[in-house]
Amino acid sequence: xxxxxxxxxxxxxxxxxxxxxxxxxxxxxxxxxxxxxxxxxxxxxxxxxxxxxxxxxxxxxxxxxxxxxxxxxxxxxxxxxxxxxxxxxxxxxxxxxxxxxxxxxxxxxxxxxxxxxxxxxxxxxxxxxxxxxxxxxxxxxxxxxxxxxxxxxxxxxxxxxxxxxxxxxxxxxxxxxxxxxxxxxxxxxxxxxxxxxxxxxxxxxxxxxxxxxxxxxxxxxxxxxxxxxxxxxxxxxxxxxxxxxxxxxxxxxxxxxxxxxxxxxxxxxxxxxxxxxxxxxxxxxxxxxxxx
DNA sequence: ATAGAGACCTGTGTGC
DNA sequence: TGCACACAGGTCTCTA
Numbered sequence: 001x002x003x004x005x006x007x008x009x010x011x012x013x014x015x016x017x018x019x020x021x022x023x024x025x026x027x028x029x030x031x032x033x034x035x036x037x038x039x040x041x042x043x044x045x046x047x048x049x050x051x052x053x054x055x056x057x058x059x060x061x062x063x064x065x066x067x068x069x070x071x072x073x074x075x076x077x078x079x080x081x082x083x084x085x086x087x088x089x090x091x092x093x094x095x096x097x098x099x100x101x102x103x104x105x106x107x108x109x110x111x112x113x114x115x116x117x118x119x120x121x122x123x124x125x126x127x128x129x130x131x132x133x134x135x136x137x138x139x140x141x142x143x144x145x146x147x148x149x150x151x152x153x154x155x156x157x158x159x160x161x162x163x164x165x166x167x168x169x170x171x172x173x174x175x176x177x178x179x180x181x182x183x184x185x186x187x188x189x190x191x192x193x194x195x196x197x198x199x200x201x202x203x204x205x206x207x208x209x210x211x212x213x214x215x216x217x218x219x220x221x222x223x224x225x226x227x228x229x230x231x232x233x234x235x236x237x238x239x240x241x242x243x244x245x246x247x248x249x250x251x252x253x254x255x256x257x258x259x260x261x262x263x264x265x266x267x268x269x270x271x272x273x274x275x276x277x278x279x280x281x282x283x284x285x286x287x288x289x290x291x292x
Numbered sequence: 293a294t295a296g297a298g299a300c301c302t303g304t305g306t307g308c
Numbered sequence: 309t310g311c312a313c314a315c316a317g318g319t320c321t322c323t324a
Contacts, residue, residue: 002317034300034319058318076318077302103302122301124318167295176319183317238317239304280296283315 002074004148004181005230006249007058010080013244015053017082017113018062023048027107034075034126044068044129045108057144057180061135069132071140075124080244082114144180148227153179155212155220162216163206170198170284179223185236185258186226188285192257192267193222197291198284199277229254257285265289 002010026042051063062070101119106127108116118125130138145161146152161178172178173187182190191198196205196219205216212220230236235249238259243249256266261276265287272289 006317073318075301076316120301121303122316122318124301165294171295174318185317236317281298282318 002058002078002235003183003186003230004055004058005186005227005233005251006235007060007074007181008055008149008231009235009243009249010074011053011055011060014060014080014082014116017110017244018050018053018116021050021113022111023050023064023108024111025109027109029105029107033105033120033123034073035128037127038129041127041129045070056141057147057176058183059140063132064129067132068129069135071126071128071130071138072118073125073127075120075122075126077122077239078118078120078125081117081119081246082244083117084114143177145176145178147180148182148223149231153220153224155217158216158220159206159210159212162202163210165202167202168198168279169196169200169202169205171280172202173223174282182223182227184282184284185255186223186230188258189256190219190223190226192286192291193226194219195290195292197288198279198286200292257287260285 023045024047026045028037028042031037045064048065048068051065054061054063058073060072060074062072064070101117103119103121103123104117105120105123106118108118110116118127128140135141146157158178162172165172170187170191173182173190174184188198194215196215205213205219207213230249230251233249233251233254234243234247236251236255237248238252257274260274263274265272265274267287267290270287270290272287274285274287277284277286
């Protein structure tokens, strides 16, 4: 669910509270999320200081003490909220007054700070404690592609990854080994901005000599722009996603194609209608009129 | 190697 | 009102 802009927004919301905080206790309300929690998970966190809260692709990385990093992933429906005093902050989903909130799976108790509650109805998220020295070699992180936020993303960087690939462009864009953190929504939006069809063969954006085409350079720019715009808007709130303080993202109001099947294309001078197709099991939204 | 399907899990919206 | 079904921001594993 949450893609890079949502995870980055969560990171910004949590960092002021978490960075420098001392973990007094970790409460696990169940034995597993996507994976079982390791034996000593809570014990290893107890008494440790959170040194920094970083992000790589859709992963949150909390540096714990000198030796460990806590890898956290929100899956499709994970969210954090900060609680002071009585349980439940405004904006918590799946909450009925008088009842314990559903799907609160992990609670971090900080010394002199609010509780940090992880909620995840579908439980596709997870938390994993790994040795920081080996973090980059961890299987989850080792094969990640380039971040779309810095200066690393370029036509030249992508060309070798797209060359000769026959898979649809959309499928390759959301492959985390290519662009780290790009997901279904923002891939659709970037393709619309670039005027490129999600069905086009990925390899068609690379010249025979291996250099990027103008179309690929254009796509790189729209990917960077849509990610930057979404971060600025605090991400997109559809069902489960909220920021750490319970407020909603705003980018869903700016979708050009995502979830707009049957509605008119927003491009001036295009009278097309947004279509939904299924590519490798995921919905792709695009305008057949102006995306080629 | 690469592309696609299925699996994991719960909640919500739609149509009958 | 209830029920069945489709679908949802992700990613791992298996099969051709």
